[in-house]
Structures are given as structure tokens and as C-alpha cells.
Amino acid sequence: MNDGENSAPDSFEDYSIVASGLKKSFGKLRVLNDLSVKIPGGTTYCLLGPNGSGKTTLIRAVAGLLRLDGGDLRVLGEPVSNVRRVYPRIGYMTQHKALYPDLTLRENMEFYAGLYGIEGVRMSERISELLDMVDLAEHSDRITGDLSGGMYQRLSLACTLIHEPDLLLLDEPTVGIDPILREAFWRFFDDLAEKGATILITTHLMDEAERCKIVGYMRAGKMLAEGSPEELKRLAGLRPVLKLWVNDPEASASILSSRGFDVRRVEDVLQVTIEDHQQLKEVLDQVVPLDLRLIEPSIGDAFLRLAEDESR
Numbered sequence: 132m133n134d135g136e137n138s139a140p141d142s143f144e145d146y147s148i149v150a151s152g153l154k155k156s157f158g159k160l161r162v163l164n165d166l167s168v169k170i171p172g173g174t175t176y177c178l179l180g181p182n183g184s185g186k187t188t189l190i191r192a193v194a195g196l197l198r199l200d201g202g203d204l205r206v207l208g209e210p211v212s213n214v215r216r217v218y219p220r221i222g223y224m225t226q227h228k229a230l231y232p233d234l235t236l237r238e239n240m241e242f243y244a245g246l247y248g249i250e251g252v253r254m255s256e257r258i259s260e261l262l263d264m265v266d267l268a269e270h271s272d273r274i275t276g277d278l279s280g281g282m283y284q285r286l287s288l289a290c291t292l293i294h295e296p297d298l299l300l301l302d303e304p305t306v307g308i309d310p311i312l313r314e315a316f317w318r319f320f321d322d323l324a325e326k327g328a329t330i331l332i333t334t335h336l337m338d339e340a341e342r343c344k345i346v347g348y349m350r351a352g353k354m355l356a357e358g359s360p361e362e363l364k365r366l367a368g369l370r371p372v373l374k375l376w377v378n379d380p381e382a383s384a385s386i387l388s389s390r391g392f393d394v395r396r397v398e399d400v401l402q403v404t405i406e407d408h409q410q411l412k413e414v415l416d417q418v419v420p421l422d423l424r425l426i427e428p429s430i431g432d433a434f435l436r437l438a439e440d441e442s443r
């Protein structure tokens with residue numbers, strides 16, 4: 132793979148997706164606005180962003196289902212237009228219902244297996260394995276249209292995985308899934324990534340974003356901020372805050388201020404913004420609190436901050 136790419140400034144082999152300057156409009160609506168992103172192989176990458184920010188459109192472009200107006204997109208080392216090389220290595224779970232409602236669960240899975248040329252014993256073994264994984268084995272002969280929302284999602288995931296794809300595109304895969312199965316899904320995603328698969332996922336659930344190696348925050352068709360969950364919080368200007376309960380708040384506040392710390396006093400509690408663990412230690416060298424609590428910003432706080440900050 133990647134023939135002839137050795138002269139490129141970056142090694143494309145390290146990335147499952149390399150998008151530069153992607154453009155897409157629907158009529159007058161610009162949905163991908165010069166969007167660039169690089170997604171390394173074997174990672175879990177979460178796309179965050181408000182409704183309509185272009186996440187599904189980006190995923191559809193990566194799946195080769197969208198004609199772009201401009202830009203360059205390489206997927207698994209190939210131009211995305213090289214459908215015959217790229218498509219068999221991708222598993223795409225859409226945000227919308229994509230299974231045949233009149234078929235049984237097993238028949239839907241057989242249909243997907245057929246699309247990828249999986250048949251015979253290999254097909255039946257793979258179907259049994261996946262139905263077990265999503266806890267639907269005992270329902271395999273039911274009609275898909277009769278399934279509950281969560282069961283339907285589970286079947287969609289099983290169908291998406293039938294051909295052991297190298298790149299998984301999961302558009303809100305856990306909507307309607309109960310917390311126990313959600314946890315099982317995530318352990319499974321982590322395991323797949325560990326084995327080398329790349330997982331590009333969208334979610335509106337912040338605890339899921341927090342579990343990903345990289346989070347990209349999109350707004351209005353652009354990638355505004357990207358990094359590990361911790362880095363994204365810092366990019367959004369958020370820092371941990373140390374709350375201190377002390378005997379003499381006024382004296383402690385003035386000691387910390389004189390040392391250059393950003394201290395706020397809320398009634399008798401001091402709130403000190405902390406840059407890193409070294410600073411935490413320095414604060415505790417200066418004051419001996421009666422009690423303390425470290426409040427870490429959440430990825431949800433970062434999302435809100437980035438969404439608010441229209442000027443970025």
C-alpha cells in the first residue's frame with residue numbers, strides 16, 4: 132500500500148485517514164468548509180460537534196459515499212475513489228436504519244456477509260460469534276422489523292463487523308443501548324483498536340468521548356480543535372480547580388496570590404486554578420488545608436466552551 136508516497140512530507144502509512152481541504156456544499160449550505168484531519172491507525176478517534184456541524188457528512192465522505200466539491204482524501208493508504216481497494220476494508224454503521232426490516236436477524240447478517248464474499252462455514256461461524264457478542268443469539272430467527280431500538284443497534288453493529296474491517300466508521304452507534312451493553316461495546320471497540328483497527332466514531336455522549344484516544348471538535352464544517360481529551364480541555368481554556376477549605380481564608384488567599392496563583396474566594400472556600408501537578412504540590416506547600424477537592428474539567432465543559440466561543 133501507499134506506492135509512490137515516500138516523497139510525501141508525512142508518512143501516510145501511519146494514518147488510516149488523511150483529509151486535506153475537504154469541501155462540500157448542499158446548495159448554498161457549506162457543510163465541509165476546507166476541513167483537514169489526519170487520523171492515525173489503530174486508534175479510537177471521536178468526532179464531536181453540535182448537530183449539523185458536518186460529522187456524518189465527513190464519515191460519508193470517508194466511506195466513499197459522497198462526491199466532494201474539493202480537497203484530497205486518502206483512506207487506508209488509497210485515494211478514497213479507489214473503491215475496490217478501500218470499500219472491503221471499511222465497516223460503516225450509519226446513524227440511520229440500514230437493515231432489511233422483513234428479513235430475520237440471521238438473514239440480514241447473511242446478506243452483509245454475501246456483500247463481502249464471506250460464505251460457507253466461515254460465514255456461519257462468524258455470524259454465531261457476532262450474534263453472541265451482541266447478545267442476540269437467541270433472537271436470530273426473529274424478524275428485524277420487530278426488534279427494540281437497542282436490539283436493532285446491536286444487530287447493526289454485528290453486521291458492520293462481519294468482514295473484520297480495518298477501519299470502522301461508527302455514527303452514533305450506542306444510541307438507545309443500555310449502559311451495560313454500552314460498556315461491553317466500548318470494551319470491544321478498545322479491543323479492536325488494540326489489535327490495530329482504526330475506529331472513527333461520533334457520539335453526543337461525553338463519557339464516550341472521554342474514552343477515545345483523540346477527540347476532534349467540529350463546528351460549521353471545520354475542525355476547530357483536536358487532541359487527547361485532556362488536551363482538548365486545555366485548548367478550550369479549561370484547567371483543574373483546587374478547592375481548599377482553610378482556617379484563615381483571607382491570609383491563605385493573599386499568600387497564594389503573592390506567589391502568582393490565580394485564586395478566587397467563594398465565601399470561605401478558596402478556588403485555585405492549577406496548571407499541572409507540580410503546581411498542586413506548590414499550593415499545598417504554602418497552605419495546609421482542613422479539606423480539599425480537585426475538580427477536573429469534563430469534556431462536556433470543553434464542548435460547551437468551544438461551542439460558545441464563536442470568535443475562534
Ligand SMILES: Nc1ncnc2c1ncn2[C@@H]1O[C@H](COP(=O)(O)OP(=O)(O)OP(=O)(O)O)[C@@H](O)[C@H]1O
Pocket residue numbers: 157160162180181182183184185186187188189226
Ligand atoms: N444530502 C443532503 N442534502 C442536503 N443537506 C444535507 C444533506 N446531508 C446533510 N445535509 C445538511 O448538512 C449539514 C450537516 O449535516 P450532518 O449530517 O453532516 O451533521 P452532523 O454533524 O452529523 O449532525 P448530527 O449531530 O445532528 O448528526 C446539516 O445542515 C444537514 O441538514
Ligand SMILES: [Mg+2]
Pocket residue numbers: 186187188226302333
Ligand atoms: Mg450525524
